[in-house]
Amino acid sequence: MDKELIDQFIINSLKEDVGDGDHTSLATITAGTTGKAKLLVKDTGILAGVELSLEIFRIVDANLKVSTYINDGAKVKPGDIAFEVEGDARSILTAERLVLNCMQRMSGIATKTKEIVDLLQGTNTQVLDTRKTTPGMRYLEKWAVRIGGGVNHRFGLYDMILIKDNHVDYSGGIREAIEKAQQYIIKQNKKLAIEIEVRNLDELEQVLQTGGINRILLDNFNYDNLREAVNIIGGRYITEASGGITIDNIRQYAECGVDYISVGALTHSVKSLDLSLKAV
Template sequence: MQTPSAAYSYLTPEALTTFIRTALAEDVGDGDHSALASIPADARNRAQLLVKGEGLLAGMALAPLIFKEVDASLVFTPLLADGDLVKHGDIAFTVEGPARSILTAERLVLNCMQRMSGIATYTAHLNTLIAGTSAKLLDTRKTTPNFRICEKWAVLIGGGVNHRYGLFDMIILKDNHVDYSGGIAQAIAATHDYLEKTGRRLPIEIETRSLDEVQQALDAGGIDRIMLDNMSPDQLREAVALIAGRFPTEASGGITEKTIAEVARTGVDYISVGALTHSVKSLDLSLKAY
Protein backbone atom coordinates (compact mmCIF):
# COMPACT_ATOMS: atom_id res chain seq x y z
CA MET A 1 0.00 0.00 0.00
CA GLN A 2 1.05 3.57 -0.63
CA THR A 3 2.11 5.43 2.49
CA PRO A 4 1.71 9.20 2.15
CA SER A 5 4.08 11.79 3.47
CA ALA A 6 4.38 15.55 3.53
CA ALA A 7 5.52 15.30 -0.09
CA TYR A 8 1.83 15.41 -1.03
CA SER A 9 1.02 19.10 -1.39
CA TYR A 10 -1.97 19.13 0.94
CA LEU A 11 -0.32 17.09 3.69
CA THR A 12 1.75 19.90 5.11
CA PRO A 13 2.49 20.32 8.83
CA GLU A 14 0.61 23.62 8.71
CA ALA A 15 -2.50 22.09 7.15
CA LEU A 16 -2.55 19.18 9.59
CA THR A 17 -2.08 21.48 12.58
CA THR A 18 -4.92 23.71 11.39
CA PHE A 19 -7.20 20.71 10.95
CA ILE A 20 -6.38 19.30 14.39
CA ARG A 21 -6.79 22.62 16.18
CA THR A 22 -10.10 23.33 14.47
CA ALA A 23 -11.39 19.85 15.30
CA LEU A 24 -10.30 20.14 18.93
CA ALA A 25 -11.92 23.56 19.24
CA GLU A 26 -15.18 22.08 17.97
CA ASP A 27 -15.04 19.21 20.47
CA VAL A 28 -13.38 20.68 23.55
CA GLY A 29 -14.66 24.24 23.52
CA ASP A 30 -13.80 25.88 26.85
CA GLY A 31 -12.77 22.59 28.43
CA ASP A 32 -13.25 18.84 28.69
CA HIS A 33 -15.40 19.20 31.78
CA SER A 34 -16.03 15.46 32.12
CA ALA A 35 -12.32 14.80 32.55
CA LEU A 36 -11.71 17.98 34.56
CA ALA A 37 -14.53 17.08 36.96
CA SER A 38 -13.74 13.42 37.55
CA ILE A 39 -9.99 12.93 37.11
CA PRO A 40 -7.36 14.39 39.47
CA ALA A 41 -4.99 16.82 37.77
CA ASP A 42 -1.94 14.74 38.63
CA ALA A 43 -3.41 11.39 37.59
CA ARG A 44 -1.40 9.45 35.01
CA ASN A 45 -2.60 6.46 33.04
CA ARG A 46 -2.22 4.56 29.80
CA ALA A 47 -4.48 3.30 27.02
CA GLN A 48 -4.25 1.15 23.94
CA LEU A 49 -6.05 1.25 20.62
CA LEU A 50 -7.93 -2.01 20.13
CA VAL A 51 -9.02 -3.16 16.68
CA LYS A 52 -12.54 -4.63 16.74
CA GLY A 53 -12.96 -5.37 13.05
CA GLU A 54 -11.03 -6.40 9.96
CA GLY A 55 -9.56 -4.10 7.37
CA LEU A 56 -6.75 -1.75 6.50
CA LEU A 57 -5.43 0.54 9.20
CA ALA A 58 -5.17 4.28 8.53
CA GLY A 59 -4.50 7.31 10.67
CA MET A 60 -1.45 6.01 12.50
CA ALA A 61 0.61 8.98 11.35
CA LEU A 62 -2.15 11.39 12.36
CA ALA A 63 -2.88 10.03 15.86
CA PRO A 64 0.42 11.13 17.48
CA LEU A 65 -0.06 14.63 16.06
CA ILE A 66 -3.43 14.87 17.81
CA PHE A 67 -2.06 13.59 21.11
CA LYS A 68 0.86 16.01 20.87
CA GLU A 69 -1.45 18.95 20.18
CA VAL A 70 -3.52 18.08 23.26
CA ASP A 71 -0.51 17.46 25.51
CA ALA A 72 3.10 17.29 24.37
CA SER A 73 3.98 15.16 27.41
CA LEU A 74 1.90 12.20 26.21
CA VAL A 75 4.04 9.26 25.08
CA PHE A 76 2.76 7.58 21.91
CA THR A 77 4.10 4.13 20.98
CA PRO A 78 3.05 2.77 17.57
CA LEU A 79 2.73 -0.99 17.25
CA LEU A 80 1.34 -1.02 13.71
CA ALA A 81 1.59 1.27 10.68
CA ASP A 82 -0.65 2.90 8.10
CA GLY A 83 -1.60 0.35 5.47
CA ASP A 84 -1.29 -2.68 7.74
CA LEU A 85 -3.98 -5.33 7.49
CA VAL A 86 -5.64 -5.70 10.88
CA LYS A 87 -8.08 -8.04 12.56
CA HIS A 88 -10.14 -8.14 15.73
CA GLY A 89 -7.92 -8.10 18.80
CA ASP A 90 -4.93 -6.34 17.26
CA ILE A 91 -3.41 -3.45 19.22
CA ALA A 92 -2.41 -0.51 17.03
CA PHE A 93 -0.68 1.72 19.58
CA THR A 94 -0.35 2.62 23.22
CA VAL A 95 -0.38 6.09 24.78
CA GLU A 96 0.73 7.03 28.28
CA GLY A 97 0.71 10.20 30.35
CA PRO A 98 -1.74 12.61 32.04
CA ALA A 99 -5.09 10.82 32.22
CA ARG A 100 -7.10 13.95 31.49
CA SER A 101 -5.19 14.53 28.28
CA ILE A 102 -5.72 10.96 27.05
CA LEU A 103 -9.46 11.35 27.56
CA THR A 104 -9.59 14.73 25.83
CA ALA A 105 -7.80 13.43 22.73
CA GLU A 106 -9.62 10.08 22.63
CA ARG A 107 -12.66 10.92 20.52
CA LEU A 108 -10.86 12.93 17.86
CA VAL A 109 -8.28 10.18 17.42
CA LEU A 110 -11.00 7.55 17.12
CA ASN A 111 -13.22 9.61 14.79
CA CYS A 112 -10.31 10.19 12.41
CA MET A 113 -8.84 6.70 12.49
CA GLN A 114 -12.15 4.84 12.24
CA ARG A 115 -13.27 6.75 9.15
CA MET A 116 -9.82 6.83 7.56
CA SER A 117 -9.47 3.07 8.06
CA GLY A 118 -12.89 2.50 6.51
CA ILE A 119 -11.91 4.54 3.45
CA ALA A 120 -8.53 2.82 3.12
CA THR A 121 -10.17 -0.59 3.46
CA TYR A 122 -12.76 0.10 0.75
CA THR A 123 -10.16 1.63 -1.55
CA ALA A 124 -7.97 -1.45 -1.21
CA HIS A 125 -10.98 -3.68 -1.89
CA LEU A 126 -11.87 -1.88 -5.12
CA ASN A 127 -8.25 -2.03 -6.20
CA THR A 128 -8.32 -5.80 -5.96
CA LEU A 129 -11.30 -5.81 -8.33
CA ILE A 130 -9.40 -3.94 -11.05
CA ALA A 131 -6.10 -5.77 -10.56
CA GLY A 132 -4.62 -6.92 -13.84
CA THR A 133 -5.89 -3.89 -15.76
CA SER A 134 -4.11 -0.60 -16.38
CA ALA A 135 -6.86 1.47 -14.77
CA LYS A 136 -6.05 3.57 -11.71
CA LEU A 137 -8.60 4.27 -8.99
CA LEU A 138 -9.34 7.95 -8.28
CA ASP A 139 -11.20 9.71 -5.49
CA THR A 140 -13.42 12.79 -5.99
CA ARG A 141 -14.44 16.01 -4.22
CA LYS A 142 -17.39 14.18 -2.66
CA THR A 143 -15.86 14.50 0.76
CA THR A 144 -16.94 15.62 4.23
CA PRO A 145 -16.49 19.40 4.65
CA ASN A 146 -13.42 20.19 6.77
CA PHE A 147 -12.38 16.51 6.77
CA ARG A 148 -11.15 16.24 3.17
CA ILE A 149 -7.49 16.22 4.20
CA CYS A 150 -7.99 12.96 6.13
CA GLU A 151 -10.26 11.36 3.56
CA LYS A 152 -7.89 12.02 0.66
CA TRP A 153 -4.99 10.79 2.80
CA ALA A 154 -6.87 7.57 3.54
CA VAL A 155 -7.41 6.94 -0.18
CA LEU A 156 -3.65 7.08 -0.67
CA ILE A 157 -3.08 4.66 2.18
CA GLY A 158 -5.53 2.27 0.55
CA GLY A 159 -3.59 2.36 -2.71
CA GLY A 160 -5.80 4.80 -4.60
CA VAL A 161 -4.81 7.98 -6.42
CA ASN A 162 -5.89 11.46 -5.43
CA HIS A 163 -7.72 13.45 -8.08
CA ARG A 164 -7.60 17.22 -7.70
CA TYR A 165 -7.69 18.31 -4.08
CA GLY A 166 -10.11 21.17 -4.65
CA LEU A 167 -11.39 23.68 -7.15
CA PHE A 168 -8.09 25.53 -7.18
CA ASP A 169 -5.53 22.99 -8.40
CA MET A 170 -7.14 21.61 -11.56
CA ILE A 171 -9.83 22.69 -14.00
CA ILE A 172 -12.60 20.20 -14.67
CA LEU A 173 -15.20 21.44 -17.11
CA LYS A 174 -18.26 19.41 -16.17
CA ASP A 175 -21.68 19.22 -17.77
CA ASN A 176 -22.98 22.44 -16.22
CA HIS A 177 -19.84 24.36 -17.18
CA VAL A 178 -20.25 23.12 -20.76
CA ASP A 179 -23.94 23.95 -20.88
CA TYR A 180 -23.53 27.38 -19.28
CA SER A 181 -20.70 28.33 -21.64
CA GLY A 182 -22.50 27.21 -24.79
CA GLY A 183 -20.69 24.00 -25.62
CA ILE A 184 -17.47 22.06 -25.31
CA ALA A 185 -15.42 24.13 -27.74
CA GLN A 186 -16.60 27.36 -26.13
CA ALA A 187 -15.83 26.11 -22.62
CA ILE A 188 -12.30 25.06 -23.57
CA ALA A 189 -11.60 28.29 -25.45
CA ALA A 190 -12.84 30.42 -22.55
CA THR A 191 -10.70 28.42 -20.15
CA HIS A 192 -7.54 29.00 -22.16
CA ASP A 193 -8.36 32.69 -22.35
CA TYR A 194 -8.79 32.80 -18.57
CA LEU A 195 -5.53 30.97 -17.90
CA GLU A 196 -3.63 33.26 -20.23
CA LYS A 197 -5.09 36.39 -18.66
CA THR A 198 -4.43 35.23 -15.11
CA GLY A 199 -1.02 33.70 -15.77
CA ARG A 200 -2.04 30.35 -14.34
CA ARG A 201 -0.95 26.92 -15.51
CA LEU A 202 -3.53 24.31 -14.56
CA PRO A 203 -4.40 20.95 -16.14
CA ILE A 204 -7.73 20.89 -17.95
CA GLU A 205 -10.17 18.00 -17.98
CA ILE A 206 -13.38 18.03 -20.01
CA GLU A 207 -16.43 15.95 -19.16
CA THR A 208 -18.23 14.28 -22.07
CA ARG A 209 -21.63 12.61 -22.01
CA SER A 210 -21.73 11.01 -25.45
CA LEU A 211 -19.51 9.92 -28.30
CA ASP A 212 -20.48 13.09 -30.12
CA GLU A 213 -19.14 15.17 -27.23
CA VAL A 214 -15.98 13.06 -27.19
CA GLN A 215 -15.44 13.96 -30.83
CA GLN A 216 -16.07 17.62 -30.04
CA ALA A 217 -13.41 17.48 -27.33
CA LEU A 218 -10.97 15.85 -29.73
CA ASP A 219 -11.67 18.48 -32.36
CA ALA A 220 -11.16 21.30 -29.86
CA GLY A 221 -7.99 19.89 -28.28
CA GLY A 222 -6.13 21.94 -25.70
CA ILE A 223 -7.00 19.57 -22.85
CA ASP A 224 -5.19 17.13 -20.60
CA ARG A 225 -7.85 14.48 -19.93
CA ILE A 226 -11.27 13.43 -21.16
CA MET A 227 -13.89 12.31 -18.67
CA LEU A 228 -16.41 9.76 -19.91
CA ASP A 229 -19.46 10.30 -17.75
CA ASN A 230 -22.21 7.74 -17.12
CA MET A 231 -21.34 5.70 -20.18
CA SER A 232 -22.05 2.00 -20.55
CA PRO A 233 -19.12 -0.39 -20.96
CA ASP A 234 -19.81 -0.61 -24.70
CA GLN A 235 -19.82 3.19 -24.98
CA LEU A 236 -16.61 3.36 -22.98
CA ARG A 237 -14.90 0.95 -25.36
CA GLU A 238 -16.02 3.01 -28.34
CA ALA A 239 -14.84 6.20 -26.68
CA VAL A 240 -11.43 4.73 -25.82
CA ALA A 241 -11.06 3.56 -29.42
CA LEU A 242 -12.09 6.98 -30.74
CA ILE A 243 -9.64 8.81 -28.48
CA ALA A 244 -6.93 6.31 -29.46
CA GLY A 245 -4.45 7.36 -26.79
CA ARG A 246 -4.44 11.05 -27.69
CA PHE A 247 -5.57 11.95 -24.17
CA PRO A 248 -5.87 10.03 -20.91
CA THR A 249 -9.40 8.87 -20.20
CA GLU A 250 -11.42 8.79 -17.00
CA ALA A 251 -14.62 6.82 -16.47
CA SER A 252 -16.99 8.39 -13.97
CA GLY A 253 -20.55 8.24 -12.76
CA GLY A 254 -22.34 5.59 -10.73
CA ILE A 255 -19.51 3.06 -10.78
CA THR A 256 -19.88 0.43 -8.05
CA GLU A 257 -17.97 -2.62 -6.90
CA LYS A 258 -20.31 -4.68 -9.10
CA THR A 259 -19.45 -2.77 -12.26
CA ILE A 260 -15.90 -1.50 -11.71
CA ALA A 261 -14.11 -4.57 -13.09
CA GLU A 262 -15.98 -4.41 -16.40
CA VAL A 263 -15.33 -0.67 -16.60
CA ALA A 264 -11.61 -1.24 -16.02
CA ARG A 265 -11.50 -3.80 -18.83
CA THR A 266 -12.73 -1.20 -21.36
CA GLY A 267 -9.24 0.29 -21.43
CA VAL A 268 -9.86 3.57 -19.56
CA ASP A 269 -6.86 5.03 -17.77
CA TYR A 270 -8.69 6.19 -14.62
CA ILE A 271 -11.87 5.34 -12.76
CA SER A 272 -13.25 7.89 -10.31
CA VAL A 273 -15.49 6.62 -7.51
CA GLY A 274 -17.20 9.06 -5.16
CA ALA A 275 -18.21 6.22 -2.86
CA LEU A 276 -14.60 5.94 -1.70
CA THR A 277 -15.24 8.89 0.58
CA HIS A 278 -18.99 9.40 0.82
CA SER A 279 -20.36 5.92 1.43
CA VAL A 280 -17.90 3.91 3.49
CA LYS A 281 -18.37 2.03 6.76
CA SER A 282 -15.92 3.01 9.48
CA LEU A 283 -13.62 0.39 10.94
CA ASP A 284 -14.50 -0.38 14.56
CA LEU A 285 -11.72 0.81 16.87
CA SER A 286 -11.68 1.47 20.60
CA LEU A 287 -9.29 3.26 22.97
CA LYS A 288 -9.22 1.38 26.26
CA ALA A 289 -7.38 1.84 29.53
CA TYR A 290 -5.21 -1.09 30.51
Protein backbone atom coordinates in the same frame (compact mmCIF):
# COMPACT_ATOMS: atom_id res chain seq x y z
CA MET B 1 1.52 15.09 5.97
CA ASP B 2 0.89 18.81 5.52
CA LYS B 3 1.76 19.71 9.12
CA GLU B 4 0.47 23.28 8.98
CA LEU B 5 -2.91 22.22 7.61
CA ILE B 6 -3.19 19.23 9.94
CA ASP B 7 -2.26 21.20 13.04
CA GLN B 8 -4.91 23.81 12.27
CA PHE B 9 -7.48 21.05 11.79
CA ILE B 10 -6.55 19.50 15.13
CA ILE B 11 -6.66 22.83 16.97
CA ASN B 12 -10.07 23.68 15.51
CA SER B 13 -11.43 20.20 16.24
CA LEU B 14 -10.26 20.28 19.84
CA LYS B 15 -11.77 23.74 20.28
CA GLU B 16 -15.09 22.40 18.99
CA ASP B 17 -14.99 19.40 21.32
CA VAL B 18 -13.40 20.74 24.49
CA GLY B 19 -14.88 24.23 24.67
CA ASP B 20 -14.08 25.69 28.10
CA GLY B 21 -12.97 22.33 29.47
CA ASP B 22 -13.45 18.57 29.57
CA HIS B 23 -15.57 18.87 32.69
CA THR B 24 -16.18 15.14 33.11
CA SER B 25 -12.47 14.41 33.32
CA LEU B 26 -11.80 17.52 35.41
CA ALA B 27 -14.53 16.48 37.84
CA THR B 28 -13.72 12.79 38.19
CA ILE B 29 -9.97 12.41 37.70
CA THR B 30 -7.50 13.84 40.19
CA ALA B 31 -4.99 16.23 38.65
CA GLY B 32 -1.68 14.49 37.92
CA THR B 33 -3.21 11.02 37.53
CA THR B 34 -1.30 9.02 34.93
CA GLY B 35 -2.45 6.08 32.90
CA LYS B 36 -2.07 4.03 29.76
CA ALA B 37 -4.53 3.24 26.96
CA LYS B 38 -4.40 1.01 23.90
CA LEU B 39 -5.94 1.51 20.45
CA LEU B 40 -7.88 -1.73 20.03
CA VAL B 41 -8.96 -2.91 16.58
CA LYS B 42 -12.43 -4.51 16.54
CA ASP B 43 -12.87 -4.92 12.79
CA THR B 44 -11.09 -6.24 9.70
CA GLY B 45 -9.62 -3.79 7.21
CA ILE B 46 -6.82 -1.34 6.45
CA LEU B 47 -5.58 0.88 9.24
CA ALA B 48 -5.27 4.62 8.58
CA GLY B 49 -4.77 7.68 10.74
CA VAL B 50 -1.92 6.47 12.96
CA GLU B 51 0.42 9.25 11.86
CA LEU B 52 -2.36 11.78 12.37
CA SER B 53 -3.07 10.43 15.85
CA LEU B 54 0.54 10.94 16.89
CA GLU B 55 0.14 14.61 16.00
CA ILE B 56 -3.16 14.85 17.88
CA PHE B 57 -1.57 13.46 21.04
CA ARG B 58 1.40 15.82 20.63
CA ILE B 59 -0.82 18.88 20.36
CA VAL B 60 -3.03 17.83 23.28
CA ASP B 61 -0.04 17.09 25.51
CA ALA B 62 3.56 16.96 24.30
CA ASN B 63 4.44 14.78 27.31
CA LEU B 64 2.25 11.88 26.20
CA LYS B 65 4.31 8.91 25.05
CA VAL B 66 3.03 6.73 22.20
CA SER B 67 4.35 3.28 21.30
CA THR B 68 3.29 2.38 17.76
CA TYR B 69 2.89 -1.29 16.82
CA ILE B 70 0.96 -1.07 13.52
CA ASN B 71 1.48 1.58 10.85
CA ASP B 72 -0.83 3.21 8.33
CA GLY B 73 -1.69 0.94 5.41
CA ALA B 74 -1.38 -2.32 7.32
CA LYS B 75 -4.08 -4.98 7.29
CA VAL B 76 -5.68 -5.37 10.71
CA LYS B 77 -8.11 -7.74 12.40
CA PRO B 78 -10.11 -7.82 15.64
CA GLY B 79 -7.85 -7.95 18.67
CA ASP B 80 -4.90 -6.14 17.10
CA ILE B 81 -3.40 -3.27 19.08
CA ALA B 82 -2.28 -0.40 16.87
CA PHE B 83 -0.54 1.64 19.56
CA GLU B 84 -0.40 2.43 23.26
CA VAL B 85 -0.38 5.92 24.73
CA GLU B 86 0.87 6.71 28.22
CA GLY B 87 0.83 9.85 30.36
CA ASP B 88 -1.61 12.26 31.95
CA ALA B 89 -5.01 10.53 32.11
CA ARG B 90 -6.94 13.73 31.50
CA SER B 91 -4.91 14.41 28.35
CA ILE B 92 -5.50 10.91 27.02
CA LEU B 93 -9.26 11.36 27.43
CA THR B 94 -9.20 14.79 25.81
CA ALA B 95 -7.56 13.31 22.73
CA GLU B 96 -9.60 10.09 22.68
CA ARG B 97 -12.65 11.07 20.63
CA LEU B 98 -10.77 13.11 18.03
CA VAL B 99 -8.33 10.23 17.53
CA LEU B 100 -11.14 7.72 17.14
CA ASN B 101 -13.34 9.88 14.92
CA CYS B 102 -10.47 10.47 12.50
CA MET B 103 -9.00 6.96 12.55
CA GLN B 104 -12.32 5.17 12.19
CA ARG B 105 -13.34 7.21 9.14
CA MET B 106 -9.89 7.20 7.56
CA SER B 107 -9.58 3.44 8.07
CA GLY B 108 -13.01 2.89 6.52
CA ILE B 109 -11.98 4.87 3.45
CA ALA B 110 -8.61 3.12 3.19
CA THR B 111 -10.33 -0.26 3.49
CA LYS B 112 -12.84 0.46 0.73
CA THR B 113 -10.12 1.90 -1.48
CA LYS B 114 -7.92 -1.16 -1.03
CA GLU B 115 -10.87 -3.41 -1.90
CA ILE B 116 -11.30 -1.59 -5.21
CA VAL B 117 -7.56 -1.47 -5.90
CA ASP B 118 -7.46 -5.25 -5.48
CA LEU B 119 -10.37 -5.65 -7.91
CA LEU B 120 -8.42 -3.67 -10.52
CA GLN B 121 -5.29 -5.81 -10.25
CA GLY B 122 -4.08 -6.87 -13.69
CA THR B 123 -5.62 -3.89 -15.48
CA ASN B 124 -3.96 -0.57 -16.25
CA THR B 125 -6.71 1.37 -14.48
CA GLN B 126 -6.31 3.29 -11.23
CA VAL B 127 -9.08 4.46 -8.89
CA LEU B 128 -9.53 8.16 -8.19
CA ASP B 129 -11.34 9.95 -5.39
CA THR B 130 -13.57 13.01 -5.93
CA ARG B 131 -14.58 16.23 -4.15
CA LYS B 132 -17.50 14.40 -2.53
CA THR B 133 -15.91 14.71 0.88
CA THR B 134 -16.88 15.80 4.38
CA PRO B 135 -16.42 19.59 4.73
CA GLY B 136 -13.32 20.29 6.79
CA MET B 137 -12.03 16.72 6.46
CA ARG B 138 -11.10 16.60 2.78
CA TYR B 139 -7.37 16.40 3.40
CA LEU B 140 -7.80 13.50 5.82
CA GLU B 141 -10.18 11.62 3.53
CA LYS B 142 -7.96 12.01 0.48
CA TRP B 143 -4.96 11.01 2.61
CA ALA B 144 -6.85 7.83 3.52
CA VAL B 145 -7.48 7.11 -0.18
CA ARG B 146 -3.72 7.23 -0.78
CA ILE B 147 -3.09 4.95 2.19
CA GLY B 148 -5.52 2.45 0.63
CA GLY B 149 -3.63 2.53 -2.67
CA GLY B 150 -5.87 4.94 -4.60
CA VAL B 151 -4.95 8.14 -6.40
CA ASN B 152 -6.07 11.65 -5.54
CA HIS B 153 -7.93 13.62 -8.21
CA ARG B 154 -7.83 17.42 -7.92
CA PHE B 155 -7.98 18.59 -4.32
CA GLY B 156 -10.40 21.44 -4.94
CA LEU B 157 -11.69 23.95 -7.46
CA TYR B 158 -8.32 25.68 -7.65
CA ASP B 159 -5.85 23.04 -8.85
CA MET B 160 -7.41 21.87 -12.13
CA ILE B 161 -9.96 23.05 -14.65
CA LEU B 162 -12.65 20.37 -14.86
CA ILE B 163 -15.32 21.37 -17.36
CA LYS B 164 -18.45 19.41 -16.47
CA ASP B 165 -21.85 19.28 -18.15
CA ASN B 166 -23.18 22.37 -16.36
CA HIS B 167 -20.11 24.37 -17.39
CA VAL B 168 -20.63 23.30 -21.00
CA ASP B 169 -24.31 24.20 -20.93
CA TYR B 170 -23.75 27.59 -19.27
CA SER B 171 -20.83 28.54 -21.54
CA GLY B 172 -22.66 27.79 -24.80
CA GLY B 173 -21.13 24.51 -25.87
CA ILE B 174 -18.06 22.29 -25.76
CA ARG B 175 -15.86 24.30 -28.12
CA GLU B 176 -16.76 27.54 -26.36
CA ALA B 177 -16.03 26.07 -22.93
CA ILE B 178 -12.64 24.70 -23.96
CA GLU B 179 -11.56 27.87 -25.75
CA LYS B 180 -12.62 30.07 -22.84
CA ALA B 181 -10.64 27.84 -20.47
CA GLN B 182 -7.55 28.06 -22.66
CA GLN B 183 -7.85 31.85 -22.84
CA TYR B 184 -8.32 32.07 -19.08
CA ILE B 185 -5.15 30.08 -18.41
CA ILE B 186 -3.13 32.35 -20.67
CA LYS B 187 -4.63 35.55 -19.28
CA GLN B 188 -4.21 34.50 -15.65
CA ASN B 189 -0.78 32.93 -16.27
CA LYS B 190 -1.90 29.70 -14.61
CA LYS B 191 -0.45 26.23 -15.00
CA LEU B 192 -3.63 24.18 -14.84
CA ALA B 193 -4.55 20.96 -16.60
CA ILE B 194 -7.88 20.97 -18.45
CA GLU B 195 -10.26 18.05 -18.17
CA ILE B 196 -13.63 17.96 -19.90
CA GLU B 197 -16.62 15.73 -19.29
CA VAL B 198 -18.47 14.22 -22.24
CA ARG B 199 -21.86 12.55 -22.11
CA ASN B 200 -21.83 10.69 -25.43
CA LEU B 201 -19.76 9.91 -28.51
CA ASP B 202 -20.98 13.02 -30.33
CA GLU B 203 -19.63 15.25 -27.58
CA LEU B 204 -16.40 13.27 -27.61
CA GLU B 205 -16.00 14.03 -31.32
CA GLN B 206 -16.47 17.75 -30.62
CA VAL B 207 -13.74 17.61 -27.97
CA LEU B 208 -11.33 15.84 -30.31
CA GLN B 209 -12.00 18.38 -33.05
CA THR B 210 -11.30 21.24 -30.63
CA GLY B 211 -8.29 19.78 -28.81
CA GLY B 212 -6.23 21.68 -26.27
CA ILE B 213 -7.21 19.60 -23.24
CA ASN B 214 -5.37 17.07 -21.07
CA ARG B 215 -7.98 14.59 -19.91
CA ILE B 216 -11.40 13.40 -21.01
CA LEU B 217 -14.02 12.30 -18.48
CA LEU B 218 -16.42 9.77 -20.00
CA ASP B 219 -19.55 10.05 -17.89
CA ASN B 220 -22.28 7.39 -17.69
CA PHE B 221 -21.03 5.43 -20.69
CA ASN B 222 -22.01 1.78 -21.01
CA TYR B 223 -19.33 -0.84 -21.62
CA ASP B 224 -19.60 -0.84 -25.42
CA ASN B 225 -19.55 2.94 -25.75
CA LEU B 226 -16.74 3.30 -23.24
CA ARG B 227 -14.62 0.77 -25.11
CA GLU B 228 -15.35 2.53 -28.39
CA ALA B 229 -14.54 5.93 -26.87
CA VAL B 230 -11.18 4.71 -25.55
CA ASN B 231 -10.34 3.32 -28.99
CA ILE B 232 -11.33 6.58 -30.69
CA ILE B 233 -9.18 8.61 -28.28
CA GLY B 234 -6.34 6.23 -29.05
CA GLY B 235 -4.03 7.34 -26.24
CA ARG B 236 -4.02 10.99 -27.29
CA TYR B 237 -5.49 12.04 -23.96
CA ILE B 238 -5.77 10.61 -20.46
CA THR B 239 -9.15 8.93 -20.01
CA GLU B 240 -11.36 8.76 -16.94
CA ALA B 241 -14.71 7.04 -16.44
CA SER B 242 -17.40 7.84 -13.89
CA GLY B 243 -21.12 7.45 -13.27
CA GLY B 244 -23.01 4.26 -12.47
CA ILE B 245 -19.83 2.44 -11.51
CA THR B 246 -20.05 0.22 -8.45
CA ILE B 247 -17.87 -2.36 -6.75
CA ASP B 248 -19.81 -5.02 -8.69
CA ASN B 249 -19.02 -3.65 -12.15
CA ILE B 250 -15.81 -1.64 -11.74
CA ARG B 251 -13.65 -4.48 -13.07
CA GLN B 252 -15.67 -4.59 -16.32
CA TYR B 253 -15.33 -0.83 -16.72
CA ALA B 254 -11.59 -1.07 -16.16
CA GLU B 255 -11.32 -3.75 -18.81
CA CYS B 256 -12.64 -1.20 -21.34
CA GLY B 257 -9.17 0.36 -21.17
CA VAL B 258 -9.65 3.64 -19.27
CA ASP B 259 -6.72 5.11 -17.36
CA TYR B 260 -8.76 6.12 -14.32
CA ILE B 261 -12.13 5.45 -12.73
CA SER B 262 -13.41 8.05 -10.27
CA VAL B 263 -15.50 6.77 -7.37
CA GLY B 264 -17.27 9.29 -5.14
CA ALA B 265 -18.38 6.49 -2.82
CA LEU B 266 -14.79 6.18 -1.54
CA THR B 267 -15.40 9.21 0.63
CA HIS B 268 -19.13 9.93 0.73
CA SER B 269 -20.62 6.63 1.86
CA VAL B 270 -18.06 4.37 3.52
CA LYS B 271 -18.54 2.40 6.70
CA SER B 272 -16.12 3.41 9.44
CA LEU B 273 -13.83 0.75 10.87
CA ASP B 274 -14.65 -0.21 14.46
CA LEU B 275 -11.82 0.96 16.74
CA SER B 276 -11.68 1.68 20.44
CA LEU B 277 -9.30 3.37 22.88
CA LYS B 278 -9.29 1.38 26.10
CA ALA B 279 -7.56 2.01 29.41
CA VAL B 280 -4.95 -0.61 30.23
